[in-house]
Amino acid sequence: MLAPMPQARRAPESAPIPKHAARRLLAWYDASARELPWRERGGAPPDPYRVWLSEIMLQQTRVAAVVPYFAEFIRRWPTVEALAAAPLDEVLAAWAGLGYYARARNLHACARRVAGELGGKFPATEEGLCALPGIGPYTAAAIAAIAFGARAAAVDGNVLRVIARLFAVEEPLPAAKPRLAALAKALTPATRPGDYAQAIMDLGATLCAPRDPDCGACPWRGICAARARGIAARLPVRAAKRTRPIRRGIAFWAQRGDGAVLLRRRPDSGLLGGMMEIPSTPWRAEPWELDEALDAAPLASRWRLLPGTVGHDFTHFRLELAVAAGRAREARKVPGEWCALDELSARALPTLMRKVTRHALASLA
DNA sequence: CATCCGTGGTC
């Protein structure tokens, strides 16, 4: 029987770590760093509250989308104690439009933990941070490095891409993540780890972009294995995704004589958890007939289907929502709550429901 | 590990 051949593949621990890579990146960062509201200038010590808030908002969300939300949150709740004292519903309403609403619920829960049992102080270690709601491995490392100067490697999507290219790792994600994370950690310097964490993410967000990377301007152009082999643009390799199914439903736009609209609160967990909505049928693959949908209507009325539909793409499915309009003749008790039209903007309505509102108002105008 | 969570930008 033949003995198995030894693997020719290099173990990750033995991959050569380029000398001075971190120093070179930091020099590039010092010369090119963008000015962002949560970034300290002039060597002022970072405020862990601001670092934490920005990192939660930046999860799977672009800088441009976060900037106005960060400013508004800091204006309304300048400290973790202020945020902890706010009603959850106000926090959800302020978060509306930013997406991934579990982040807002966890944000609030985390603020209460820190302001309460932790005496207003965020933990300074990755382990301590990771135990808090809404803080996972990436965010814990980012806060530990940026706010507390710990030598922690914050490995996000940008870093995975940069490292995959730097070492020309062709193994597909997500299987390659542990290897890439180990390489990222080995590359992290003991000096200025917070600036380094932001620098490598900045590199991924600007020059080392997913497509058409600007390798000629990269501080690592001389040491990048993928660039040397001409394969930078097609790394990292990702496993194929499946196509999104379509779900359909009918939303019920119920208006009272005074113009108020009927809203309903969604369950605390799951899709759009804790947010407000226009009541609707369940969402399913098969289209609905209006007659059949009336079983799910929040009240009896002469419902009529408005022309057109509202389309919205979630991560794992596309939703096509028709809208039925009806009048509530009496002020009798119905499930949910009535909301005046000019107060809708202040409610915790996710983007999908704002689309429904816009659609209904345009059709009825 | 796979799946579920929003939204907006980009080509």
Add this chain to the structure above:
DNA sequence: TGACCAAGGAT
């Protein structure tokens, strides 16, 4: 226009 994907976390 459809597909990709972004400073991820919870389950």
